[in-house]
Amino acid sequence: MTALAGRVALVTGASRGIGRVIADRLEEEGASVACLARSLAERRVERRLELPCDVTREEQVQRAVDRVCTELGVPHIVVNNAGAFLLKPLADTTRAEFGEQLDVNVVGPFLLLRSVLPRMPRDGSGHVVTIGSVVDHRPYPGNAAYGASKYGARGLHEVLAEELRGTRIRATLVSPGPTDTKVWDSLDPDSREDLPNRKDMLLPSDVADAVLYAVTRPPHVNIEWIRVMPTG
Numbered sequence: 001m002t003a004l005a006g007r008v009a010l011v012t013g014a015s016r017g018i019g020r021v022i023a024d025r026l027e028e029e030g031a032s033v034a035c036l037a038r039s040l041a042e043r044r045v046e047r048r049l050e051l052p053c054d055v056t057r058e059e060q061v062q063r064a065v066d067r068v069c070t071e072l073g074v075p076h077i078v079v080n081n082a083g084a085f086l087l088k089p090l091a092d093t094t095r096a097e098f099g100e101q102l103d104v105n106v107v108g109p110f111l112l113l114r115s116v117l118p119r120m121p122r123d124g125s126g127h128v129v130t131i132g133s134v135v136d137h138r139p140y141p142g143n144a145a146y147g148a149s150k151y152g153a154r155g156l157h158e159v160l161a162e163e164l165r166g167t168r169i170r171a172t173l174v175s176p177g178p179t180d181t182k183v184w185d186s187l188d189p190d191s192r193e194d195l196p197n198r199k200d201m202l203l204p205s206d207v208a209d210a211v212l213y214a215v216t217r218p219p220h221v222n223i224e225w226i227r228v229m230p231t232g
């Protein structure tokens, strides 16, 4: 599989969960892939570069992007996937918790894009993918901070998409429904009426398939938004 041979991709939050599977799939399709996350140790294995990076820290983001450009080349594909997840009603959410959701889910993508976008190729190969959520279009109770942050991430994507018109860089928002990753572990959804059972959730590979679909369309096709939901 070589649809992305010669391309460089950068995926945030690629230490586990959805981001790691997206990185694996991009690599399988032939891309060189830079993986960023706080818990990753620096490591280079063939076409894969792993770097420690907190996406909320401007200097770390800048340093990581510089490193990726030097080591692998300027990214053609950027996937803003790193995310924090909190389920709490508004009145129980602390200022710090609210700020953390906004920091990771909105400020992080902003910092990365500000660093990488000016360098991205404008020959039809550039593509920015935002991993949103079903909550980026739909309010749910108990989602004050996470919901606000994902609406914000969608807002950033939509402004970006307008700013990119005429540049030949594409922008895609992928909005998944509940997906079986470690974010659900502490909530134990199988024991609760108000949350989906894990067996009914999407798999990380379902979300990665949507990303792959978007970034492997011909250059004249821009997939603006994909919402992926479990079959009800």
Ligand SMILES: NC(=O)c1ccc[n+]([C@@H]2O[C@H](COP(=O)([O-])OP(=O)(O)OC[C@H]3O[C@@H](n4cnc5c(N)ncnc54)[C@H](OP(=O)(O)O)[C@@H]3O)[C@@H](O)[C@H]2O)c1
Pocket: 012, 013, 014, 015, 016, 017, 018, 019, 036, 037, 038, 039, 040, 053, 054, 055, 056, 081, 082, 083, 084, 085, 104, 131, 132, 133, 134, 175, 176, 177, 178, 179, 180, 181, 182, 183
């Ligand atoms: N799971 C779901 O039900 C679901 C549904 C819809 C959308 N999503 C979205 O999908 C994305 C991935 O979620 P997931 O379920 O795969 O979560 P996950 O398993 O908790 O993975 C989150 C990833 O983000 C990284 N990360 C968190 N904070 C970071 C920071 N400050 N800087 C850099 N990396 C950071 C984590 O790595 P480190 O801890 O090593 O930094 C990890 O690699 C998120 O944007 C999430 O909102 C998830």
